[in-house]
Amino acid sequence: MGDHHHGxxxxxxxxxxxxxxxDIGTMYLWFSFAMFILxxxxxxxxxxxxxxxxxQLVDPAxxxxxxxxHGLVMVFGAIMPSFVxxxxxxxxxxxxxxxxxxxxxxxxxxxxxxxAFLILASTLFMEGGAPAFGWTFYAxxxxxxxxxxxxxxxxxxxxxxxxxxxxxxxxxATVMNMRAPGMTYMKxxxxxxxxxxxxxxxxxxxxxxxxxxxxxxxxxxxxxxxxSAAGGGDPVLFQHIFWFFGHPExxxxxxxxxxxxxxxxxxxxxxxxxxxxxxxxxxxxxxFLSFVVWAHxxxxxxxxxxxxxxxxxxxxxxxxPTGVKVFNWVSTMWRGAMTFETPMLFAIGFLVLxxxxxxxxxxxxxxxxxxxxxxxxxxxxxxxxxxxxxxVFSMSAAVYYWLPKWCGRMYNxxxxxxxxxxxxxxxxxxxxxxxxxxxxxxxxxxPDYALQFADFNMLSSIGAFIYGASQILFLYNVVATIVAGxxxxxxxxxxxxxxxxxxxxTPAPYxxxxxxxxxx
Amino acid sequence: MLRLNNxxxxxxxxxxxxxxxxxxxxxFVVMVPLYDVLCDALGINGKTSGEAYTAxxxxxxxxxxxxxxxxxxxxxxxxxxxxxxxxxxxVNPGASNDTVFLARxxxxxxxxxxxxxxxxxxxxxxxFHKTECFCFxxxxxxxxxxxxxxxxxxVDRDLPQDIKTITLSxxxxxxxxxxxxxVAAR
Numbered sequence: 001m002g003d004h005h006h007g008x009x010x011x012x013x014x015x016x017x018x019x020x021x022x023d024i025g026t027m028y029l030w031f032s033f034a035m036f037i038l039x040x041x042x043x044x045x046x047x048x049x050x051x052x053x054x055x056q057l058v059d060p061a062x063x064x065x066x067x068x069x070h071g072l073v074m075v076f077g078a079i080m081p082s083f084v085x086x087x088x089x090x091x092x093x094x095x096x097x098x099x100x101x102x103x104x105x106x107x108x109x110x111x112x113x114x115x116a117f118l119i120l121a122s123t124l125f126m127e128g129g130a131p132a133f134g135w136t137f138y139a140x141x142x143x144x145x146x147x148x149x150x151x152x153x154x155x156x157x158x159x160x161x162x163x164x165x166x167x168x169x170x171x172x173a174t175v176m177n178m179r180a181p182g183m184t185y186m187k188x189x190x191x192x193x194x195x196x197x198x199x200x201x202x203x204x205x206x207x208x209x210x211x212x213x214x215x216x217x218x219x220x221x222x223x224x225x226x227x228s229a230a231g232g233g234d235p236v237l238f239q240h241i242f243w244f245f246g247h248p249e250x251x252x253x254x255x256x257x258x259x260x261x262x263x264x265x266x267x268x269x270x271x272x273x274x275x276x277x278x279x280x281x282x283x284x285x286x287x288f289l290s291f292v293v294w295a296h297x298x299x300x301x302x303x304x305x306x307x308x309x310x311x312x313x314x315x316x317x318x319x320x321p322t323g324v325k326v327f328n329w330v331s332t333m334w335r336g337a338m339t340f341e342t343p344m345l346f347a348i349g350f351l352v353l354x355x356x357x358x359x360x361x362x363x364x365x366x367x368x369x370x371x372x373x374x375x376x377x378x379x380x381x382x383x384x385x386x387x388x389x390x391x392v393f394s395m396s397a398a399v400y401y402w403l404p405k406w407c408g409r410m411y412n413x414x415x416x417x418x419x420x421x422x423x424x425x426x427x428x429x430x431x432x433x434x435x436x437x438x439x440x441x442x443x444x445x446x447p448d449y450a451l452q453f454a455d456f457n458m459l460s461s462i463g464a465f466i467y468g469a470s471q472i473l474f475l476y477n478v479v480a481t482i483v484a485g486x487x488x489x490x491x492x493x494x495x496x497x498x499x500x501x502x503x504x505x506t507p508a509p510y511x512x513x514x515x516x517x518x519x520x
Numbered sequence: 521m522l523r524l525n526n527x528x529x530x531x532x533x534x535x536x537x538x539x540x541x542x543x544x545x546x547x548f549v550v551m552v553p554l555y556d557v558l559c560d561a562l563g564i565n566g567k568t569s570g571e572a573y574t575a576x577x578x579x580x581x582x583x584x585x586x587x588x589x590x591x592x593x594x595x596x597x598x599x600x601x602x603x604x605x606x607x608x609x610x611v612n613p614g615a616s617n618d619t620v621f622l623a624r625x626x627x628x629x630x631x632x633x634x635x636x637x638x639x640x641x642x643x644x645x646x647x648f649h650k651t652e653c654f655c656f657x658x659x660x661x662x663x664x665x666x667x668x669x670x671x672x673x674x675v676d677r678d679l680p681q682d683i684k685t686i687t688l689s690x691x692x693x694x695x696x697x698x699x700x701x702x703v704a705a706r
Contacts, residue, residue, distance in 0.1 A: 101529045144596075165540050173532040207540045211547030223698055226552065229595075229636050229691065237555050241547060302642065304562055 007510050016111070019103035020510060021088045024110050026406075028085025029399075031113060033475070035077030036392075038121070040468050042070035047430075047464040050457050053449055063447035064132035065124065071135025075253065076160050077117050079391045083256040084167045086398055087195045089406065091171060093501040093508065094189045096180025096517045101173035109166035116159035123149035134445060136246070139227035139238035143219045150220065154213045161206045168199035168206075175199075180500070182519035186280070189499050190273060193280050194259030197287045201248045201255075204291075209245040212238065236301050243294035251290045254354075254386060255283060257394035258325060261347045263499070264401050265329050268344035269336025270496035275328040282321035282328075289318045299370045308367040315365035319358070326355055341494070342416030346397030349424050350390060357385025360435065375445075378438025384431045388467075396423070396474065403478065404493040408507025409485030415477045422470035429463025572656060573649035573674065580614040581677050588675070591689040592621060598694045600625055600633060600661075605668075613677045621654065621690065624666035631696045633659045635669075640687045647676035648686060658695065 008014045008023065015027060045066050049057050058066070088106065092099055100106050123130040128147035131137065142150060175196045179188070188196075215226040215238075225233040266273045273279065295303060295311040303311075329351055338344070360382040364370055373379060396419070404410050433456040438444075442453045449457065492502045500519075504512045525531040588611055590604035601624040611617045625631055635655040639645040650656075654669035661667055675686070 102533070169533055169536045169540075172536060173529050176532050177528045203536050203540050204543055207544035208547050208551075211544050211551075215547075229693070232636070234555070234559070237552065240555060241551055244551070 017107070019099070019107050021092050021100045021103070021106065022406075022508065022510065024100075024106050025085045025087075025089030027110050028081050028088060028113075031110075032078050032080075032082035032085060035073050035081070035117060036471070037475075039070050039073035039078050040471060042066045042073065043464060044468055046070060047461040049447055050449070051461040052458065053451055053454050055448055058447070060447045061129060061132060064134075064445065065130040067445050068131050068134055068137075069120070069124070072120065072131075073117070074387070075135065075249070076157075077113075077120075079253050079387065079395070080164060081113060082395050083195075083198075083253075083391075084164075084171075086191075086256065086260070086395070086402075087167075087171055090402065090501060091174060091192055091195060092178070093504065093512055094192050094499055095175065095178065095183055096500050096513045096519065097174060097178035098511065098514050098516075100170050101178055102170045105166050106170050109163045109170065112159050113163050116156045116163065119152050119159070120156040123147075123152050126152070136242060137216075138242070139216065139219070139235045143216050143227055146220070151217070154217050157213045158210055161210045164202050165206045168202035171195055171199040172203070180513070180516040180519050186277065187519060189259075190262035190276070190279055191256070191259035194255040194262070194283050197283050198252050198255045201252050201287055201290065205245045205248040205252075208241060209249075212241045212245065215241070236298075239298045239301060240294070243297045244291075246297065247294040248287075248290040250383075250386070251286055253391050255287070257350070257354075257391045258283065260394040260398045260401075261329060261350055264343050264347040264397055265332050265351075267401070267494050267497040268341060268347070269333045269338050271332055271336040272498070273328070274331035274334075275324070278324055279328055282324040285321040286318060289314060289321075293318065296365055296367075296370070299367050300374050312365055312367040316362065319362055322358055326351065326358075337496075341400075342411075342413060342420055343397045343401035343494075345417060345420040346393050346400065349420065350393040350397065353385055353389030353393065353424075353427070357382055357390060360385065373438065375443055376438040377434045377442045377444055380444045381431050381434035381438055384434075388431070389427055393423070396420075399474075399478065401494070402501075403481060404488055404490075405501060405506055405508055407482050407485070408487060408489065409481050410488045410493075411477055411481040411485055415473065415480075419470055419473045419477060422473065423467055426463050426466030426468075426470055430460050430467055431463070433457075433460050433463075572653070573651050579677075580612050582612055584613055584679075585610050586613060586675050586679065586683070587685040588617075588673075589685065589687040590619070590621075591687060593689065593691045595691050595693045598633070598692050599627055600631070600692060600694075601666075602690075602692045611675055613675045613679055616651065616672060616674050618670065618672050620668040620670050622666065623659065623661065623669055623692070625661040625663060628663040630660060630662045631694060632699050633661065634693045634695045635659070635690045636693065638689045638691070640689065641683065644679065644683050644686045647679040647683075648688065649674045649676060655690065658699065 008020065009017070015023065018024060018027075045058060046063065049055075049063055088100065091097075120130075126147075126149040128149060131142070131147065131150055131153045133141035133146060133150075137153075175188070175192055185193075215224070218224040219226055219228060219233075227233050227235050227238045229235070262273055262279060293311055293315045295307065296315045299308060299311070340348075360378070364373055364379065364382060400411060400416055437449075437453045437456045437460075440453065442449055442457075489506050491504065491506055493506065494502075500513075500517060501508075503517065523531055524534045588609045590607055590609075592603045594600065594602055601622070603622055605620045605622055609617060609619060621635075623633070637650075637653070637655050639648050650671065650673045652670060652672035654671065659667075659669065673688075
């Protein structure tokens, strides 16, 4: 027990042994950005191959490895850890807690992540290649026909699942037990609310994913037949288990993004969030409904009509709470004294593009229509509108919004706005045409395609390269800010921002709220 | 609310870890059996009953004729010659019918096979009763020998009126390694 007001340790051991929520949050954010670049470079290979019809650069087997790893790395390596990093940094500061409830476990849940992804990435160099069965790893592609490296993939999923579960337990324990006096549940910032609900989803469904890969492991190595008809199993069972995890998983990705946007839009509209209570209930409703809609990912497996109808109506029902959220964000802006700094631009970009992604989701939810859209590029366009323009845009917004608080330096506003506009334009050039080629019948996950899709695919590739390049600008802007940005010591970087995190000094000291604030 | 520990943080952690472990178990002990039960109950996947049907005396419905088609497929690297003796039969609902499938093991060593049935349209599965079927048992066969594998079935009189043709498909799996390895199939 040393001096209570010590600063960070020096050198590498600071990062290896730290239990400080800000250090761990920073490591999560940098790690997820590294994974974003890795997953992005896989995407660049995919788009380069699809630039023109015919086999151009890579062989089909490698192409399949790229689509698989791109999905896995982006979902589990980039988006999820980035929001966990944000939660680590912001939740204690937002609820007036000195740190996370379980700081040592916090350290561990971060440090098992890099090995998990090292294992996953190392499969690229193994005999038989990396997993090539798509990020959804449907059996029997991922069991009977899988490359030998699938065992490494399974282990990697186990480890990163463990990391997610520990991270969520930490977040729930923090939010439930360490709020400042006077901060009731209904006074918590929206970001804390959305993360609390997300963490419950994670605790509920990450074990299901672990169960699915455990069954794969047993089928491959221990002679069971969960997914093999030879022993009385059924490959369709895999899809049910996977999507029972997978659908809540998409809300795990998007709910924290909702939280970020619910912080930023009021700040730059200089108005409190419209309909706070309904936002909380809508988030909870979305989380609840996410457990009863999984089979809309598998309309074509041959379900009874009653099943198709149930999953169709349940899915459409989700549009109601999601619509409540969108209307609340718009109402927050209504007659607000709005300004358009970079975080706000990304938040509005999120709002517009996420709504488009939501509408295409509604189109896909229509069971009879889905038979046409299923596994086409329309689906690819849909989920990139919600994953990239939803989750990644809101993450960019969050970085610009809180970066001055984190490092006490202001980023370059012109460069930030340039990053936004290049991202926005590049993203739309990349993904909007994919709706058209999808509706015209281009299937996803193919390295070559029919000639009539050539123009749109070239356009799509050009947009993807623009979007990819804009992330280099983002990296440069962030590094330049940390190294040589204009110093700022204003407690409130943004005059409309509300919340406890804006009451501490800038840059945020290593320890904050050692005596809890009083919330009225 | 139930308190499991005096330390509120530990209390939360215990509850959450229990939830996570329970969800892991849920996949194995609830989802898998529930899926099988639902498929049986709803007749999804064209899964027919794995057990012999005991015929109920209800008489033969001479007014309807149902076409039964037989399909045989070998799974993956299964080397046996396997096929129905007749590819099509016309039967009356309620009547008992017999046919055989022919199998030959062309390899020198003895092997064990398992046939898995599937009925199409899936809605007909619940009305297609097998009173005797080679698919109920594992089928051992010595090297370079052939055998007739019997099938006896009844089409239920309650078969929906719009179904005129039923396709019964068998896929033959090589389970020699699984049985020799003394690993019980699920």
